[in-house]
Amino acid sequence: MSATTLGHYSGGSTVIAGIQTITGTVSNDSATNVTTGANSIAGGSFSDASGLPSVIQNTGNNVLIQNGVIVNVQMKP
Known part of the structure; x- marks a missing residue:
């Protein structure tokens, strides 16, 4: 397809x-x-990941975790 x-x-x-x-x-x-534990991400954890991977970790108590992602995609000929 032409430009x-x-x-x-x-x-x-x-x-x-x-x-x-x-x-x-x-x-x-x-x-x-x-009792709370430890968080870790091992080497290669994202080796086969695709898209927009997101990691949220928590070792605490009574914690509110909020996450939001906005993706803007612009395509130019």
């Missing part, structure tokens, strides 16, 4: 802002007589 033909099918030039509002709370929690 001219491909340009006809292009997505345009509109800018879209990705906004995430992540609001979480942890309150009135307690932890007694607890």
Whole structure:
């Protein structure tokens, strides 16, 4: 396909802002007589990964983990 033909099918030039509002709370929690462990990522853990891998680790107690990903893809002829 020529660049001219491909340009006809292009997505345009509109800018879209990705906004995430992540609001979480942890309150009135307690932890007694607890044991936490260790986190580790071994060598080669992502050797066959594809896409957008994400890792979230936690060894604590009463923890709020929030994660958000915004991916903007722009293709140009």
